[in-house]
Amino acid sequence: MSHSAEQTLQSPEDAARLAKAETVLTPRFYTTDYAAMDRLDVSPIRAEWDAMLAEYEGDNNHDHFQRTPEFAAEVAALSAQWSPQLRRDFQEFLVSSLTSEYSGCVLYNEIQKHVSNPDIKALMRYMTRDESRHANFINQSLKDFGLGVDLVNLKRSKAYTYFKPKYIFYATYLSEKIGYARYITIYRQLERHPELRFHPIFRWFERWCNDEFRHGESFALIMRAQPGLLSGANKLWIRFFLLAVYATMYVRDHTRPWLSEALGMDPSDYDYKVFDITTEISRQVFPLSLDTDHPAFRAGMDRLCSISAAAERAKQRGGLVGRLQQGLCAARAALCFGRLYLLPTLKHELPREMRVAPSW
Numbered sequence: 001m002s003h004s005a006e007q008t009l010q011s012p013e014d015a016a017r018l019a020k021a022e023t024v025l026t027p028r029f030y031t032t033d034y035a036a037m038d039r040l041d042v043s044p045i046r047a048e049w050d051a052m053l054a055e056y057e058g059d060n061n062h063d064h065f066q067r068t069p070e071f072a073a074e075v076a077a078l079s080a081q082w083s084p085q086l087r088r089d090f091q092e093f094l095v096s097s098l099t100s101e102y103s104g105c106v107l108y109n110e111i112q113k114h115v116s117n118p119d120i121k122a123l124m125r126y127m128t129r130d131e132s133r134h135a136n137f138i139n140q141s142l143k144d145f146g147l148g149v150d151l152v153n154l155k156r157s158k159a160y161t162y163f164k165p166k167y168i169f170y171a172t173y174l175s176e177k178i179g180y181a182r183y184i185t186i187y188r189q190l191e192r193h194p195e196l197r198f199h200p201i202f203r204w205f206e207r208w209c210n211d212e213f214r215h216g217e218s219f220a221l222i223m224r225a226q227p228g229l230l231s232g233a234n235k236l237w238i239r240f241f242l243l244a245v246y247a248t249m250y251v252r253d254h255t256r257p258w259l260s261e262a263l264g265m266d267p268s269d270y271d272y273k274v275f276d277i278t279t280e281i282s283r284q285v286f287p288l289s290l291d292t293d294h295p296a297f298r299a300g301m302d303r304l305c306s307i308s309a310a311a312e313r314a315k316q317r318g319g320l321v322g323r324l325q326q327g328l329c330a331a332r333a334a335l336c337f338g339r340l341y342l343l344p345t346l347k348h349e350l351p352r353e354m355r356v357a358p359s360w
């Protein structure tokens, strides 16, 4: 995924192409089994559920996603100082963040439209509201660079991946909580080092990530209402999704290290900090976590990064040799992933208290 600085996004078409790209590392759009979503029963966790819906109803971020009058001038002044690499990486970061925010928006909205179960319908409506604010807020920042993405067109033309509801719960829970952990870690770093804040959008991250945190809480409650999803053979799925989500993030961040470096963070330190936060939060719902401090885990993650870089070089090379090398890289990556999967995990009892506060 490394390209040269000349391949900066130049037009809305470039941004749309990147948003539509289907690779292992780019955010996807999902569909699911709506009838099964409609049958979800939250009565085992009714008290927590109703308290959560009341928080959504209170909508404490209703006035947050609006740009201040100085926003555009600040962007113009700051971006004049950016290196070409930072410009490219930051614009890609905006497109990939937009795609994942909008992916949530589309999925939650489709579920909302297809179910009549009032609990699920209400939740999905609130989350659609939040994600649509997030996506539109990011899109305004892309428009500053003439790179606004046509979201209606993206919704129509992007490929969709079908996930059973339980996979949606594991994957979406994790991506919401990781989203929280990423945004809060950046926000805290820039609180300590305001001189490194190279774009005003980072000032919005604190209240923004509380939305993501609450979305994660919603999926935690849905899973806690169905204990079968958190035990027995499903533990193997939890392990799989934890590793898939962590590994994707790690490889992606290491293909554009400029972003975390511009924020004064080493990409590996940043990622392990995000893993620590996510792992701690996820004890509310997952009976196991990955031992991300284990030397074999860390070595495996770095190996995945070098395999991904080799695959990119093979792709650039092209031709028969390039294709063979790419196939070899895919096999090595699968083997490496399999070894990481088999590493021992940490086990926990689920706490009686199901909810966690966003205290990082």
Ligand SMILES: [Fe+2]
Residues within 6 Å of the ligand: 101, 104, 130, 131, 134, 211, 212
């Ligand atoms: Fe969001």
Ligand SMILES: [Fe+2]
Residues within 6 Å of the ligand: 104, 131, 176, 179, 211, 212, 215
């Ligand atoms: Fe979210």
